[in-house]
Amino acid sequence: MLGPVILAASRSDRMRRLISAAPVTKQVVDRFIPGETVDDIVPIIEELTGHGLELTMDVVGEDITTPEQAAAARDAYLALVDRLKELQLGERVEMSVKLSMFGQALEGGHELALANVRPVVEAAAAIGTTVTLDAEDHTTLDSMFAIHEALREDHPQTGCVIQAYLFRTEADASRLAANGSRVRLVKGAYKEPAEVAHQQKHEIDKAYVRILKVLMEGEGYPMIGSHDPRLVSIAQELARKAGRKPDEYEFQMLYGIRGEEHLRLAAEGHRMRVYTAYGTDWYGYFMRRLAEKPANLRFFVRSMLTK
Numbered sequence: 616m617l618g619p620v621i622l623a624a625s626r627s628d629r630m631r632r633l634i635s636a637a638p639v640t641k642q643v644v645d646r647f648i649p650g651e652t653v654d655d656i657v658p659i660i661e662e663l664t665g666h667g668l669e670l671t672m673d674v675v676g677e678d679i680t681t682p683e684q685a686a687a688a689r690d691a692y693l694a695l696v697d698r699l700k701e702l703q704l705g706e707r708v709e710m711s712v713k714l715s716m717f718g719q720a721l722e723g724g725h726e727l728a729l730a731n732v733r734p735v736v737e738a739a740a741a742i743g744t745t746v747t748l749d750a751e752d753h754t755t756l757d758s759m760f761a762i763h764e765a766l767r768e769d770h771p772q773t774g775c776v777i778q779a780y781l782f783r784t785e786a787d788a789s790r791l792a793a794n795g796s797r798v799r800l801v802k803g804a805y806k807e808p809a810e811v812a813h814q815q816k817h818e819i820d821k822a823y824v825r826i827l828k829v830l831m832e833g834e835g836y837p838m839i840g841s842h843d844p845r846l847v848s849i850a851q852e853l854a855r856k857a858g859r860k861p862d863e864y865e866f867q868m869l870y871g872i873r874g875e876e877h878l879r880l881a882a883e884g885h886r887m888r889v890y891t892a893y894g895t896d897w898y899g900y901f902m903r904r905l906a907e908k909p910a911n912l913r914f915f916v917r918s919m920l921t922k
């Protein structure tokens with residue numbers, strides 16, 4: 616019940632100002648977004664890769680309002696690639712991007728986002744890694760899939776995300792599984808209307824399994840983006856049935872959530888990639904993490920009251 620309220624707040628400028636200014640917020644934010652700059656994040660990359668984990672890096676930010684901000688987002692990712700080049704970790708550290716941060720919602724936004732993300736994809740390829748396009752709200756997805764297709768012409772490893780809660784996703788999964796794409800399947804983190812998305816958890820979970828089966832049986836590279844223990848074991852079973860070897864799919868989880876499970880899966884010989892966000896524009900990302908688990912919100916509110 617709280618989830619939709621928090622998701623609505625995630626789009627409110629007033630709430631953004633209020634929550635960002637609260638002194639205690641930073642401590643709670645750090646659990647999910649463990650740094651503001653590339654310098655903060657390099658030791659974390661070294662620590663996690665040292666534990667046998669792989670990473671996908673997200674420079675937080677979304678819904679920008681000017682082309683200059685979109686260019687700044689591109690430059691922030693290019694600066695990250697420069698540092699990754701020094702670390703020489705290749706595809707063990709890839710990047711996730713939100714196209715709304717690259718200008719997708721501005722006038723002429725589709726072309727602008729493509730023009731901004733292309734140099735990041737090229738720079739990533741030059742150091743032996745790749746980029747995955749995150750899925751945002753349903754109104755942005757046709758453009759995201761078209762950009763994904765355009766980028767794959769030169770860089771077929773470019774990945775994208777699909778969301779099990781959307782009715783359209785079963786068809787998207789079939790297309791992407793047939794054309795050999797790298798695809799991260801997640802449940803979905805935005806507030807979506809009943810006309811386009813399942814609203815009940817059990818419906819979303821059932822859809823997740825159906826879609827995962829399509830991905831596992833297809834030609835592409837499935838990335839299982841979930842912390843749900845039931846789905847993790849179903850994924851292992853589906854991979855086995857589809858005859859996939861451990862390097863023919865991977866698990867992905869968010870930094871700060873079920874960290875012991877990241878290590879357990881990696882120790883069992885699975886590819887385990889940790890989605891690690893950093894930067895200063897963390898509000899939207901943070902609010903989605905609160906919405907996913909009401910206990911996070913209770914902890915946050917309690918911390919504010921006891922300060």
Ligand code: FDA
Nearest residue numbers: 749750776801802803804840841842843867868890904907
């Ligand atoms: P579920 O919500 O059922 O959680 C299962 C268990 O995991 C919970 O019982 C709890 O223990 C733990 N857990 C989950 N979320 C938690 C939280 N916030 N805090 C503490 N514990 C938590 N969404 C999207 O719309 N577009 C995208 O591009 C992405 N990208 C993405 C990348 C990766 C690597 C992951 C793992 C997830 C995303 N998501 C996403 C978010 C996704 O849609 C979804 O909201 C979350 O993963 C939560 O769903 P679960 O599958 O983990 O299941």
